[in-house]
Amino acid sequence: MPVERVRRRIPEATVARLPVYLRILVEQATEEVECISSEGLAELAGVNAAKVRKDLSYLGSYGTRGVGYEVAFLVYQIRRELGLTHDWPVVIVGAGNLGQALAGYNGFGERGFPVAGIVDIEPGKVGSVIGGVRVRHIDDLQQIVQSRRVSIGVVATPPSAAQDAADRLVRAGVTSILNFAPVVLAVPRGISVRKVDLAVELQILSYYEQRRVGVGLQAVGSNDSTRGASA
Amino acid sequence: MPVERVRRRIPEATVARLPVYLRILVEQATEEVECISSEGLAELAGVNAAKVRKDLSYLGSYGTRGVGYEVAFLVYQIRRELGLTHDWPVVIVGAGNLGQALAGYNGFGERGFPVAGIVDIEPGKVGSVIGGVRVRHIDDLQQIVQSRRVSIGVVATPPSAAQDAADRLVRAGVTSILNFAPVVLAVPRGISVRKVDLAVELQILSYYEQRRVGVGLQAVGSNDSTRGASA
DNA sequence: CGCGCTTTGTGAACACGTGCACAACTGCAT
DNA sequence: ATGCAGTTGTGCACGTGTTCACAAAGCGCG
Ligand SMILES: NC(=O)c1ccc[n+]([C@@H]2O[C@H](COP(=O)([O-])OP(=O)(O)OC[C@H]3O[C@@H](n4cnc5c(N)ncnc54)[C@H](O)[C@@H]3O)[C@@H](O)[C@H]2O)c1
Ligand SMILES: NC(=O)c1ccc[n+]([C@@H]2O[C@H](COP(=O)([O-])OP(=O)(O)OC[C@H]3O[C@@H](n4cnc5c(N)ncnc54)[C@H](O)[C@@H]3O)[C@@H](O)[C@H]2O)c1
Secondary structure, eight states: OOOOOSOOOOOHHHHHHHHHHHHHHHHHHHTTOOEEOHHHHHHHHTSOHHHHHHHHHTTOSOEETTTEEEHHHHHHHHHHHHTTTSOOOEEEEOOSHHHHHHHTOTHHHHTTOOEEEEEESOTTTTTOEETTEEEEEGGGHHHHHHHTTOOEEEEOSOHHHHHHHHHHHHHHTOOEEEEOSSSOOOOOTTOEEEEOOHHHHHHHHHHHHHHHTTTOOOOOOOOOOBOOOOO | OOOOOSOOOOOHHHHHHHHHHHHHHHHHHHTTOOEEOHHHHHHHHTSOHHHHHHHHHTTOSOEETTTEEEHHHHHHHHHHHHTTTSOOOEEEEOOSHHHHHHHTOTHHHHTTOOEEEEEESOTTTTTOEETTEEEEEGGGHHHHHHHTTOOEEEEOSOHHHHHHHHHHHHHHTOOEEEEOSSSOOOOOTTOEEEEOOHHHHHHHHHHHHHHHHHHOOOOOOOOOOBOOOOO
16 A cells, blocks of 8 residues: 555536535444445435546545445545544624524534634624624624634625625635625635625526526436636 | 527536626626627636637637627626526425525525525424525425426425425425525426535535645636536 | 826636546346 | 455546637727
8 A cells, every 4th residue: 555645636627516525424424324325325425426536536445346435534534534533613794684694503513613713793692692792893703703713704794794794804815715795805815705696596597597488307417516716 | 691590508616617707797887898808707717718718619609709708788688698688486394403594595586586485394483584584384386386486496494394395395386496495406307406415515625625635736727617407 | 198007808818616427336136 | 365345546538617818899089
């Protein structure tokens, strides 16, 4: 067996699917499943089996021919590759409708993304407690980021304030941003940004919905998730 | 000028970008901008100018060489292509944390996706009013969908109930689903599904974050949004 | 009217992602 | 040992998406 070579670059499309495999594998593990074939995993993930094999092959040759993949080992490998061997605390900017829903959601902490803090600019919002976290003033952002070693920030402000929020996050030392505001953020090189725009999702559905009329059923590529993290 | 030919199929990647252009163009229109070049639009959308031109060319040749595109006209054409000439009422299943945030959000209605109803299985949740909409029991789903001619459903239930929610939506007559639960939904052919999985987004950020260490700055493709609506 | 400046629309090359097909390999049964 | 059924890992061909580069075309000005 060769010495651990330099880390291979993993295609973006694969990176986007690994979390899905991971979730499924963790679930399988809790159901005492010890071994899974690419076909089985593909079925559960709603993708092609060859794609699963190719994706997993970027991690290394961790399968056993004729048998499949050991679930626990795969979980470990994917976690390692995704950098999920330790927690990534996140800070949320904007304690409105959405920010509160996010802060009150346990799913993130469970998956390794505890809410290190939530901040707002509105003095009226400061002080209330959501999901066990007290809302603090945005001026405390830098302090939170640095003391808790936060590298991921979430923008949940109104669109007009989103760029300001992003600027503050970057200034505070955050290097990855998840943006819920429907605006294109400008960030310095080296900062990763991902955008979740629900209106865009609905509009895409609308497009296919509208085409459906009169065209009958049509198949439009399966549900994947290829989106760049810009830098 | 030729007679309006059969509708061209628009590449999925383009469909995913059109809503972004649309938002920017609408904003420009409110700022009295009448004309915009592909370069200007590209700048605002954070993409390559050639891409903008190619994307827009799928709608037809609506630009003027040497000048650019007429904003109002482009808005109209993109709206038409995306099927946004009329409202698409949506129904939300699951009035929890997230469902309430969604229902209380005005942005959807403003963009042509009014909340026609929100339902829950928990009797305790039924009756409360969120964003002007009363929560109803899930047994009323079919009635809501049919009376309001809803074709888009939103799944905001816990993961364990998501497949059930999807099944009910499909049975009620919905043909497009936006799924917030971290599960892969099985739906009949012809039903479009799009998934928004925040944990996956964070994990993707984690991957690049982890790679950043020791590698220095690296550029990883710009922020696009290519995801199939399955059928 | 013609010229030069600007910007579109698109052909062509390239990059990336997908899926088939199959050789290589494993483990088990005989 | 040998054979066989099962499954991985991957070469290859194909399709999709991105970007460059440039001819074609509109506009304004002299
Ligand atoms: N609520 C939803 O379901 C939903 C859905 C899709 C998209 N979004 C988007 O998410 C964002 C937040 O939505 P929301 O419904 O929570 O809005 P909201 O108005 O309820 O909350 C925004 C919060 O941000 C705070 N804020 C404003 N400027 C700030 C600044 N400069 N720094 C820090 N905080 C600031 C406000 O005080 C407010 O508490 C918006 O951009 C919206 O378009 C929300
Ligand atoms: N809250 C967030 O910020 C957040 C973030 C990411 C993902 N999600 C996902 O969104 C989903 C909803 O999250 P949440 O925080 O709102 O959960 P929640 O528990 O607050 O709300 C879920 C609601 O669904 C209802 N429900 C349960 N089974 C149902 C059924 N069969 N039919 C109809 N309604 C049913 C429950 O009564 C409850 O009101 C979950 O799958 C979660 O993983 C939420």
